[in-house]
Amino acid sequence: MNHNHPVFTDNDPQSELVTLNLGPTHPATHGVFQNVLQLDGERIVSGVSTIGYIHRAFEKIAEHRPFYQITPLTDRLNYCSSPINNMGWHMTVEKLLNIQIPKRVDYLRVIIMELSRIADHIICNTIIGQDTGATTTFLYLFQFREHIYEIFEEVCGARLTTNIGRIGGFERDFNDIAFAKIDKFLKEFPKALKEFENLLTRNRIFIDRTAGVAEVSKETALEYSWTGPLLRATGVDYDVRVSDPYSSYQDFDFEIPVGTSGDIYDRYLVRNEEMWQSVRIIEQAVVKLKTEPKGIFHADVPEFYLPPKQEVYNNMEALIYHFKIVMGEIDAPKAEVYHAVEGGNGELGFYLINDGGRTPYRLHFRRPSFINYQMFAPMSEGMLLSDAIINMSSMNIIAGELDA
Amino acid sequence: MEETTLNNDIHVKLTEKFGEKVTAVSEPYGLLTFVTYKDVIVNVLSHLKEELKFNFLTDITAVHYPGKDHGIAVVYHLHNMVEKVRVRIKVFISEQNPTIPTATTLWKGANWMERETYDLFGVKFEGHPDLRRILNMDDLGVHPMLKQYPLEDPNRVDKKDEFFGR
Numbered sequence: 001m002n003h004n005h006p007v008f009t010d011n012d013p014q015s016e017l018v019t020l021n022l023g024p025t026h027p028a029t030h031g032v033f034q035n036v037l038q039l040d041g042e043r044i045v046s047g048v049s050t051i052g053y054i055h056r057a058f059e060k061i062a063e064h065r066p067f068y069q070i071t072p073l074t075d076r077l078n079y080c081s082s083p084i085n086n087m088g089w090h091m092t093v094e095k096l097l098n099i100q101i102p103k104r105v106d107y108l109r110v111i112i113m114e115l116s117r118i119a120d121h122i123i124c125n126t127i128i129g130q131d132t133g134a135t136t137t138f139l140y141l142f143q144f145r146e147h148i149y150e151i152f153e154e155v156c157g158a159r160l161t162t163n164i165g166r167i168g169g170f171e172r173d174f175n176d177i178a179f180a181k182i183d184k185f186l187k188e189f190p191k192a193l194k195e196f197e198n199l200l201t202r203n204r205i206f207i208d209r210t211a212g213v214a215e216v217s218k219e220t221a222l223e224y225s226w227t228g229p230l231l232r233a234t235g236v237d238y239d240v241r242v243s244d245p246y247s248s249y250q251d252f253d254f255e256i257p258v259g260t261s262g263d264i265y266d267r268y269l270v271r272n273e274e275m276w277q278s279v280r281i282i283e284q285a286v287v288k289l290k291t292e293p294k295g296i297f298h299a300d301v302p303e304f305y306l307p308p309k310q311e312v313y314n315n316m317e318a319l320i321y322h323f324k325i326v327m328g329e330i331d332a333p334k335a336e337v338y339h340a341v342e343g344g345n346g347e348l349g350f351y352l353i354n355d356g357g358r359t360p361y362r363l364h365f366r367r368p369s370f371i372n373y374q375m376f377a378p379m380s381e382g383m384l385l386s387d388a389i390i391n392m393s394s395m396n397i398i399a400g401e402l403d404a
Numbered sequence: 405m406e407e408t409t410l411n412n413d414i415h416v417k418l419t420e421k422f423g424e425k426v427t428a429v430s431e432p433y434g435l436l437t438f439v440t441y442k443d444v445i446v447n448v449l450s451h452l453k454e455e456l457k458f459n460f461l462t463d464i465t466a467v468h469y470p471g472k473d474h475g476i477a478v479v480y481h482l483h484n485m486v487e488k489v490r491v492r493i494k495v496f497i498s499e500q501n502p503t504i505p506t507a508t509t510l511w512k513g514a515n516w517m518e519r520e521t522y523d524l525f526g527v528k529f530e531g532h533p534d535l536r537r538i539l540n541m542d543d544l545g546v547h548p549m550l551k552q553y554p555l556e557d558p559n560r561v562d563k564k565d566e567f568f569g570r
Contacts, residue, residue: 052539057555059524060548062557095433225461225513236485245489337433338481338492340462349463351481364465366481371463374516403539 017045020385024053028389030127031130031399035377041319042385047377050371055403062363066328067093068306070363075161077367078401080123081116081344082162083152088341091246092350094299096337101299104292105169105287106248111182112155112164113247113341114278114285119148120231120344121271121278124396126156126269131390132209133329141196147185154178168305169298179286186283193275201272207265214379214391216262224375227368228346230395233270240342251288252281258339264394304330324398345369345396369401410489411436414456421451428494437492442504445495449510457484458491462498464507464517466525468499470551475499480507491563497527506532524549 019214019335023034032053038045058073065073074085087109094101122145129137149159155178156164156171165171216226221234231238239256241249257273298305302321302379311318324330334356340349372395380388411431418426418438426448428439440448442529462481467476474496497504502505506529507514518529518539526547529535537544546553 052537054537057548060555078459209553222460223510223512227519238485243485244570268566335432338435338490347462349481351463351465351479353467362467364463370516370520371513 015241016040022385022388026051028131030393031397031402033373033392033397033399033402035380037380037388038387043383044380044383044388047380047388049377052403054399058261058404060365063359063361065359066326067330067332067360068325070360071165072161074365075163076399076400077365077404078120078343078345078348078369079160080319080396080398081120081331082217082343082395083112083116083164084120084343085348086114086162086164088339088343088348091341092337092339092352093332093340096335096352096354097167097301097304097332099168099299099301099304101169101247102296103251104246104289104296105298106251107289107292108170108174108245108287108297109165110249110252111282112152114281115148115151115182115185117344118275118278120146120396121275124344124394125268125271125275126196126212127393128264128390129206131393132206134167134200134206136205137196137199138288140199141192144185144189144192145183147188149180151178151185154181166298166305168301171306172315173295173297176313182282182286186279186286189280190276193272193279197272201269208216209387209390210264210268210394212261213264213387214262214383214394216379218262218377218389220375221262225371226346226375228343228372229267229270230262230372231346232257233259233266235260238342243342246339246341252284254281267394270340287363321379332356340366343368343401345398345401346372352385365404367401367404368404369397371400373397408434409421410487412490413416414491417456418451420449435490435492437494439494442495445493446505446507446509447463448493449482449507452482452491452493453510457486458484458486458489458534460485461507461511461513461517462490464521466521466527466549468525468549468551470499472496473498476502476525476527478504478521502526503528503530505530508532523547526550 018039018041020037022037023029024032034050035047037047062070062073071086071089075082077085117147122141126138126141145327152162153159155174156162197389216234218234218236221231235255237257237258242256253279257270306316307321312322332354334354336353338351339351340347346368348368351364352360353362355361376392414436415429422444425440425444426438430437460483462483465479467477467479476497476499478495480493495504504527506518516538518532521527522535523537523539524547
């Protein structure tokens with residue numbers, strides 16, 4: 001064993017402390033993380049996080065793939081809200097290539113991204129309920145995640161690892177069934193979310209378990225580079241959608257909820273309110289779409305956007321473009337670009353360096369889960385083990401994004 | 405353009421303070437980018453943090469340019485959330501002796517970012533409290549993001565750029 005591996009031993013017979021391996025495959029951690037904890041009774045004295053159990057070297061693989069083949073890699077970062085990752089990547093490349101995206105495509109993207117945000121927050125908030133002993137809320141609201149996945153399925157054919165869209169827009173237009181499903185979702189989801197809130201928000205047991213637990217100050221949160229709902233729960237109103245709008249978010253009217261104390265209860269409230277705001281954004285997007293010209297679902301950039309298959313077989317130009325795109329022969333400027341989107345867990349950044357080759361020279365993902373999670377072990381010190389478990393689920397750490 | 409004047413402002417202030425140590429200033433896609441040196445990097449970062457209100461460390465990573473004198477670029481992204489400006493700082497360090505002072509003294513969040521950079525590129529952050537590998541196993545022995553470690557069979561020729569007119 002390597003000498004610096006962080007494993008405590010119980011060799012000291014005088015020691016009152018117990019070493020507990022929380023993970024790597026512990027049902028309470030909802031993912032593959034290991035935390036080696038030193039316990040004094042039920043209280044955590046110190047902890048060491050070990051991560052990397054599902055490290056798949058995406059940054060290395062990305063250096064060997066043309067741009068459009070990197071989209072499936074981004075699926076597997078935060079797999080609870082893959083479309084946000086996919087579109088974040090597409091927008092990064094579009095920024096590099098200076099592609100102007102039609103408004104209709106922006107609005108379609110906003111619908112999908114906000115649906116994924118809802119799906120992501122459903123997972124996190126219902127699991128906080130589950131971890132505090134309320135299975136009902138988990139089972140009840142989870143069906144709406146299923147409805148969201150049905151919408152994704154209608155749009156792109158896949159559910160979890162969506163690989164949705166292309167550089168320049170979508171691979172096909174939304175069909176009528178998709179719009180009908182979105183309408184149905186917008187009608188039914190607010191009722192269910194209201195009921196979900198009724199079950200938990202003023203629930204004495206839930207408040208006792210979450211309020212005042214794992215409080216984080218604004219300063220500490222910024223010091224640790226927190227972003228997303230976790231940062232907003234501490235009272236900092238930073239949201240990439242507002243501070244650095246992409247995909248026409250500036251056209252929408254919505255609010256950024258912030259908390260005050262950064263405890264688990266505040267994080268829960270912030271995520272719930274964000275779901276309401278997402279519903280608001282989707283409603284506005286559906287209305288805005290009606291005034292946009294129909295049938296536009298991608299930017300008119302034949303040199304970057306794959307032509308329809310029918311064209312490829314019958315049209316010389318389309319065949320050439322198809323070949324060039326598939327072989328990674330598109331001319332992209334030699335430049336570096338950083339683009340950030342607001343993922344389910346915070347600022348998801350793509351730092352892309354292109355040297356004119358077929359593949360990126362370097363691609364780095366700024367993964368919010370990775371950066372948020374480093375505070376877990378220090379903040380667990382002095383906490384009860386049972387509180388640390390809900391703390392972890394309220395941080396919504398997704399192993400795929402943590403390890404890349 | 406508002407952002408350009410803002411960037412220009414930052415550039416002027418940095419040049420006033422650090423003179424020749426701030427070089428190669430450019431603005432790709434509106435993001436102020438400059439190169440500095442490892443003997444002043446902590447001062448530059450702390451000046452940006454304390455004086456110019458870049459209080460948020462977005463990311464630390466590295467890039468490998470094999471065959472150059474200073475072949476590893478450590479890249480910092482900072483963010484001024486109040487004025488909504490970002491800045492990118494690069495420090496080129498030598499491949500043979502890739503050391504650079506740590507930024508954990510300024511931001512605690514730099515801890516894991518630097519560990520990741522160490523793990524993938526072998527950059528040694530001097531003064532880091534706990535510089536261990538983070539994603540890969542401890543006895544991997546190499547730093548896999550360096551360009552000399554190919555992902556595919558290096559003898560394979562059908563994917564070489566030269567066959568595609570590059």
